[in-house]
Amino acid sequence: MSAVDRLADELLDVIFDHNPVFATITGMRERDHLLGGYSAPLRAELTARYTDVLERARALPADGLSARDAVTRAVVVQSAESALDQFEVRFEDFAVTDDFIAPYAELLTAIPMTVCQTPEQTRAYLARLAEIPRVLDELGALNVAAVADGLLPVTHLVEGAITYIERYLSDPEADVLREPVTDEAFAQELDRVLSEQVRPAYAKYRQLLIDEVLPHGRPEDKAGLCWLPDGERRYAKLAKLHTTTDRDPRELHRTGLELIAKLAEEYKEIGSRLWGTTDLAEIFEKMRTAPELRWTGAEEMLTAARAAVAKAEAAAPQWFGLLPKAKCEVREVPAAEAPANPAAYYMQPSLDGARPGIYFLNTYQASERFRFGSEALAYHEAVPGHHFQIALSQELTELPMLRRISVVTAYAEGWGLYTERLAEEMGLYSDDIARLGMLSMDSMRAARLVVDTGVHALGWSRQQVVDYLTENTPMPAVEISSETDRYISYPGQALAYMVGRLEILRLRAEAQAKLGDRFDIRAFHDVVLGGGSLPLSVLADVVAAWAAEQQG
Helix, strand or coil: CCHHHHHHHHHHHHHHHHCHHHHHHCCCHHHCCCCCCCCHHHHHHHHHHHHHHHHHHHHCCHHHCCHHHHHHHHHHHHHHHHHHHHHHHCHHHHCCCCCCCCHHHHHHHHHHHCCCCCHHHHHHHHHHHCCHHHHHHHHHHHHHHHHHCCCCCEHHHHHHHHHHHHHHHHCHHHCHHHCCCCCHHHHHHHHHHHHHHHHHHHHHHHHHHHHHHHHHCECHHHCCHHHCCCHHHHHHHHHHHHHCCCCCHHHHHHHHHHHHHHHHHHHHHHHHHHHCCCCHHHHHHHHHHCHHHECCCHHHHHHHHHHHHHHHHHHHHHCCCCCCCCCEEEEECCCCCHHHCCCEEEECCCCCCCCCEEEEECCCCHHHCEHHHHHHHHHHHCCCCHHHHHHHHHCCCCCCHHHHHCCCHHHHHHHHHHHHHHHHHCCCCCCHHHHHHHHHHHHHHHHHHHHHHHHHCCCCCHHHHHHHHHHHCCCCHHHHHHHHHHHHHCCCCCHHHHHHHHHHHHHHHHHHHHHHHHCCHHHHHHHHHCCCCCCHHHHHHHHHHHHHHHHC
C-alpha cells in the first residue's frame, strides 16, 4: 500500500468517526452502535485529525507520485479541506430548517437506512437510537450558541423544523426509526427506547427551538448568508466547497442569466410545435395548468419512473462500457418526510450488498405535480445519472475506499445534470412533452446560479427568489416554494449542478476536438466515471491525460 493510500484510509477513519451513520449506510458495520455528535471536545478532536491528514497530504512531493496516487492525494486534500471549511463556517450550528439536511432531520432520514440482518446488528442499532438524546442535546447547545453569536436561522424555516418534529411525534406507530428492526424478539426493547428516550428527546429539542431559537429568527427579506456576521466570506467558502472551483458568486450569477436567455429559445421551438405559440409566458402557463400534464396519483408517478429507468438501462450499453452490478429500485419518499423534501433524490447501495441503490420519488400532493419532468428526473437521479456514478464508484475495488465512497457535489450533481441532456442523445425522451421536462430541469439548474447567489451574495429576499423562479421556469408553485427554502437553508449546494455540467461538457468538447474521429463516447464516459468522485480540477487533469494517451 502506498503512502497516499494509507493517508486516504486514515482520512476515511476520521470521516467515519465524524459520521458513523455514513459508515453504516455504506456497509462498514464496525460503528453501527455509534452516532457521533456535536460536542466541543469531539469537534476539536476531529478538527485536529482532519488537519493532521491534510498537512501530511500537502507535504507529499507531487512529482514523486504515480498518476493514480496524484489523484488520490488531491481527493484527500479536497475532502479534508471541505470538512474543515464546514466546521469553520459553522453551517450545522445554524442549519435549522425542515429540509433533510438539518442535523436533527438527517437522523430521521439516514438512520432508517440501516439494514439489520443479525441480532448483533439489531442490538447495535438500538444502542445507536439510545444515543439520540445526547446528540440532540449537543445540537441544541450549538443552535443556542449560534444565536448568541448572531448566526440566526430564518424564522419560517425554524417554524418548519418545529412542524417537522410535530409530524414525527404525532404518529408513534409510523415512526420511521422502527423500520430497520424486523426481529420480533427486539420489539419490546425497540418500543422502550423510542418511547422513553428518542421521542422525549425530540420533544425536548422541539421545545428548545420554540423557546430559544424561534424568537431570534431572521425575516424572509433577509434570508441570505450575506445578512449574517462575516456572511459573504461564509458563502464564498460554501460555494467553493460545493463547486470545487474559485468561481466568483457574481460571475456565476451572470452565467445563470445568460443560460436562462438561451433556454428561452429552446422553449419557443418546442412550444411552437406543441401549441403553436412562441410566447414564453404562455408556454409556462400551459405547462403549469394543462390538466393532461398533471399526475392522477402516486402510483402513476411511480409507474412512469420505473418505465423510464428500465428504458435507460436497456440503452446504456451503447453509451457506457462500465455498467454497475448493483440494481436500482424506485421507491416513494416516506410520507412523514415528503412535505419538506425535494422532488426526488438517490440513496447509494450499501457496500455489503444488503441494500440496492434507491431512487426516491416524492409523491406528496401528486395531483399538483407535473408529468413532464418525470423522465429527466429519473435519468438524473437513477440511470444513467447518480446510480451509475455512485454505484460504479463503489465497485472500483482497486481504489482506496475513500475514493469509492466520497462525494464531490459538483462532480456528482454535474454528472446528474449532464445525463439529462445525454438522455436526448440516447433517444430516451418519449416526446416533446418529456423534452419540455428536460428544459424545465435545465431552467431550474440555470436559475439556481441566479437565485442562490442572489439570496446569499446579493441580498435578495425570499419573495424575489420565488418571483424569479416563477417568471423564468415552469416549476409548479409547490416546488418553487420548497426549492426556494432549500436554497436558503443549504447555501452554495445548488450551484454545483450547473457548474459541474458545464465543466463536463467543456472537457468532452476539448477531447472531441483533440481526437476527432478517434473520440469514443463510451470511453469518455468510462474515464469520467472510472476514478470515483473527483474535484473538477482533478477530473480535468484525468480527462486531459486520457485524451493525450489516445492521441498517441
